[in-house]
Amino acid sequence: DAKTTQPNSMESNEEEPVHLPCNHSTISGTDYIHWYRQLPSQGPEYVIHGLTSNVNNRMASLAIAEDRKSSTLILHRATLRDAAVYYCILRDVSGANNLFFGTGTRLTVIP
Amino acid sequence: DTGVSQDPRHKITKRGQNVTFRCDPISEHNRLYWYRQTLGQGPEFLTYFQNEAQLEKSRLLSDRFSAERPKGSFSTLEIQRTEQGDSAMYLCASSFRTGGTDTQYFGPGTRLTVL
Numbered sequence: 001d002a003k004t005t006q007p008n009s010m011e012s013n014e015e016e017p018v019h020l021p022c023n024h025s026t027i028s029g030t031d032y033i034h035w036y037r038q039l040p041s042q043g044p045e046y047v048i049h050g051l052t053s054n055v056n057n058r059m060a061s062l063a064i065a066e067d068r069k070s071s072t073l074i075l076h077r078a079t080l081r082d083a084a085v086y087y088c089i090l091r092d093v094s095g096a097n098n099l100f101f102g103t104g105t106r107l108t109v110i111p
Numbered sequence: 112d113t114g115v116s117q118d119p120r121h122k123i124t125k126r127g128q129n130v131t132f133r134c135d136p137i138s139e140h141n142r143l144y145w146y147r148q149t150l151g152q153g154p155e156f157l158t159y160f161q162n163e164a165q166l167e168k169s170r171l172l173s174d175r176f177s178a179e180r181p182k183g184s185f186s187t188l189e190i191q192r193t194e195q196g197d198s199a200m201y202l203c204a205s206s207f208r209t210g211g212t213d214t215q216y217f218g219p220g221t222r223l224t225v226l
Contacts, residue, residue, distance in 0.1 A: 034212070042219060042220075043115075043202050043218050043219050043220050044154060044202070044204075044217045045217065046214045046215065046216065049212065085153075087153055091212055097142070097166070097208075098144060098156030098159060098167070099144075099154070099215060100156070101154050101155070103152065
């Protein structure tokens with residue numbers, strides 16, 4: 001799986017939007033962009049995924065750059081429960097079946 | 112559907128002992144994955160099953176590690192002759208995949224401490 005680059009940490013105020021960036025300059029045409037998050041003392045949790053178009057679900061939005069070399073996970077209104085490590089993962093559907101997590105971005109939400 | 116469950120949640124053992132962990136996936140999920148996570152790092156892939164067949168193993172899975180998924184249902188991960196370096200969180204995930212991409216659902220993990 002291609003590698004991704006994320007900031008080690010970010011902070012956000014509660015009830016404000018959060019934009020978590022991810023660079024994936026070596027992405028291939030068959031790579032899906034997945035986001036997972038891991039709350040303290042829990043297993044990772046699926047957030048969202050996309051291929052080319054922007055995606056929305058009840059948890060977040062995923063904005064994908066036109067050249068697909070970067071993407072941004074958007075939490076529209078951060079809550080204290082959103083404090084977690086967020087992982088941006090590329091998944092080639094024709095290649096590896098496991099998830100390559102990297103070290104992710106630790107999001108701190110300030111009350 | 113109660114999600115992926117793992118047992119035990121915590122295990123403390125002495126070096127040299129054998130340990131076994133169990134994972135119960137979401138029913139009807141055909142894929143089951145094992146990961147290991149050490150402090151401050153993201154999870155690392157160990158192995159995965161499609162139904163009862165073990166299709167891939169990471170180089171991290173030494174000869175002391177063995178995993179099974181009899182009848183394509185629950186899975187067990189056994190570590191023989193544990194070492195202090197085996198101390199980690201062991202995570203199980205399951206998914207249903209027929210083609211394209213899939214979503215993995217993780218259990219709460221088993222935290223292993225080797226003294």
